[in-house]
Amino acid sequence: MKRKLALGAVLSASALLAGAVQAGAGLAHAAPAPTAMAHALGLSGQEHLIVKxxxxxxxxTRHLRYERTFAGLPVLGGDLIVHQDAGGAIRxxxxxxxxxxxxxxxxxxxxxxxxxxxxxAxxxxxxxxxxxxxxxxxxxxGTGTAQLVVWAASGAPRLAxxxxxxxxxxxxxPSSQLVVTDAATGEVLSAHEQVQTSNATGSGKGVFVGSVTLTxxxxxxxxxxRDNTRGGQYTVSLNNKQGGQGTLYTDTDNVWGNxxxxxxxxxxxxxxxxxAATWDFYKxxxxxxxxxxxxxxxxxxVHYGRNYVNAFWSDSCFxxxxxxxxxxxxxxxxxDVSGHEMSHxxxxxxxxxxxxxxxxxxxxAxxxxxxxxxxxxxxxxADAPDYLIGELIDINGNGTPLRYMDKPSKDGRSADSWSSGVGSLDVHYSSGVANHFFYLLSEGSGAKTINGVSYNSPTSNGSTxxxxxxxxxxxxxYRALSVYMTSSTDYAGARTATLKAAADLYGAGSAESAAVAAAWSAVNVN
Structure with a gap:
């Protein structure tokens, strides 16, 4: 979404506004020693890998994601993924x-x-x-202590x-900007906002979710x-303050809200x-x-600040x-705000x-x-599922959603398809290309009614x-994100990553692989 209610998350935080099957994605599966892997990849003696x-x-088959250091310094843009067969050979x-x-x-x-x-400054x-x-x-x-790194995210690698x-x-x-500066000239190489916004069994009744069961x-x-069955998740009230740990919600009868x-x-x-729903969805x-x-x-x-028209995820407080x-x-x-933000x-x-x-x-996206x-x-x-983003919170004040996945340009700003200038748009509007791809891949093009909502999704090349x-x-x-995409993946790279993912899951010559290719072509990513 857009940081105002666009939703986002990168290095630390984010907000709402502005055949083969994965067996697991944790570090429980032993990976080769990073030193041995660095040697196998032909990296220099000054380069070391850190398993992520x-x-x-x-x-x-294993897919090993690494961060990299050079001469002991973190390399920003040095991440890589190694794909091995079951015997350990690098594919x-x-x-x-x-x-x-x-x-x-x-x-x-x-x-x-x-x-x-x-x-x-x-x-x-x-x-x-x-x-x-x-x-x-x-x-x-406030400004933290500057730390030396190697900048390899764009242009020639340099000390920064x-x-x-x-x-x-x-x-x-709150704003927490990660600024990367050239160690020789002080030139700003990158400035990323790390806070991205969007804009026992009990019972509860929420403003949006209606009557639900809570653990x-x-x-x-x-x-x-507090839900100890889902990693100890809990909810606090900030009592209209803009910081702090807040006050944990407690109740005597285990009936929450009205x-x-x-x-x-x-x-x-x-x-x-x-x-809880986000936890269960991913699990x-x-x-x-x-x-x-x-x-x-x-x-x-909840209850952050006063009249605050936004929501955000932060890695720093998790x-x-x-x-x-x-x-x-x-x-x-x-x-969908909860799911969006935590997905950052x-x-x-x-x-x-x-x-x-x-x-x-x-x-x-x-x-x-x-x-x-x-x-x-x-x-x-109470919240019938759809392909609309933020449709219930009425940020626009006229009952319209923040974004439309079937035709992103309906919001007046998002891109329906790729062009050379897409990368210069606000990330909440350049996301339209991938959102449109996902809708087309899921539901196809043309006019249709799904779960009571009317959609009419076009294609940039006139295809069906x-x-x-x-x-x-x-x-x-998910497989493309977790197995093939890196920090610098662009739309062309996303096409490649999703085609690899579809081939892994359904076969290289499958109808699913062909549909992935067709959906990308329909948003002009060829």
Whole structure:
């Protein structure tokens, strides 16, 4: 979505506005020693690999995702994936940076303090400046210590510093910008917002989810809104503050909320249910055990700030945060918002798609795709599933959704198909290309009514696309994300990744593989 209610997540946080079967995706499956793997790949003695994730297929094929260091320094854009057969032989690799990651020099000309000052100045220069739909930065509140890295995400690899600059935006969203500066000149190489917005068995009634069952915790004296069956997920109230751990929800009768926004528990019911539905969706659809695939549940914070019209995911607190909307009476706790935002955490812990350019559009689309998947998985009467994003929260004030997957341009800003300028759009609008692809792959082109909603999806090349069904489309996208995409994957790379995924799952000559190719061509990714 768009950071205002566009939803997003990259290196640390994110928001709502602005045949072969995977057997697992955790580190439980032993991977070859990183040193041996680095040698097998022909990397230099100064390069070392760090295991980030392992996916093992039913036939024993392994897909090993690594981060990389050079001379002990993290390499930004150095991530790679190694694909091995069951016997351990390397079949192929996917690299975010294809060439050498060695910088011309390992001796910085700027000190860490100078680099931090350059980063802070660059962010301060944007105070009061509105960029697209991003709320303007209103203050810079702190600058972290600059750390030396190797920058290989674009252009020739070079020595650089990365610095985190904290602040606040005009709508009350916290800002945490990761700024990368050249260690020789101080030139800003990258600036990524790490906070991406969108814009016992108990019973509850939420504002959006309606009447639902909740798994809670009995302490012996009270019930807690904590779910120990799903990694200990819990929900707190921030009581209209903009920070802190909040107050854990407790109750004496294990009946939560009444469906009205005026009852503070109602939004908490939405949030707790949304976290549970997202957990179950990933677990039962892909075998993924939580956002990080480590069995640890995230927590949710409701009643953030005052009149805050947004929601966001943050890796730094491993938590979801929801505002109460206009007049503190319109919480942003809808189910597809929950699924969207928490899916940013999944992206951060798999492909790590950069939150800019075409990679940023794919990052946002991934959250829209899986947020939609969560909505269909839950299949609530109070929130009938559809291919609309944010349709219940009424951010536009006229009853229209934030985004449309069948024809993204209906929102007036998103791209229906790829063009050379797509990467320069706000990531919540460049995401339209992948959203449109996913809809076409799921449902096909043309006019139709699905679950009571009318759609009419066009194609850029005038073709007729026949869908393979949402369930198969979700499997293709997840495998592409978790096995083949890297931090720098663009739309052409996404086509390649999904074709590989479809071949793995359904066969290289399958109807599903042909449909993936046809759907990409229909959005002008050829």
């Amino acid at each position: 994730d392992t996916v093992v297929d039913a036939d024993g 192929s690799t996917d690299r975010a940076h294809a060439g050498s990651v060695a910088p011309a020099s390992l001796s910085p000309k700027l000190t860490a303090a100078q680099a931090a000052a350059r980063a802070s 660059a962010v301060r220069a944007t105070v009061g400046v509105t960029e697209g739909d991003e709320p303007a930065l209103t203050s810079v509140d 510093y990365r610095t985190t600059v904290e602040g606040m935006r005009a709508d009350g969203t 809670t915790n009995w302490t012996g004296s009270t019930y807690e809104l 469906g009205l926004a005026s009852n503070g528990q109602s939004a908490a019911v939405d949030a707790q249910y949304g976290a 039962n659809t892909f075998g993924r055990n939580g956002i990080r695939n480590d069995g640890v549940g995230a927590y949710s914070r 938590c979801m945060t929801y505002g109460d909307g206009a007049s503190n009476t319109h919480p942003l706790t809808a189910l 955490g999944v992206t951060a812990n798999t492909a790590g798609l950069n939150y800019s350019g075409e990679s940023g559009g794919l990052n946002e 991934t959250s829209d795709i899986f947020g939609t998947g969560v909505e269909w998985y839950a299949n609530l009467a 696309v026949t869908g393979i069904g949402r369930d198969k489309a979700l499997q293709v996208w």
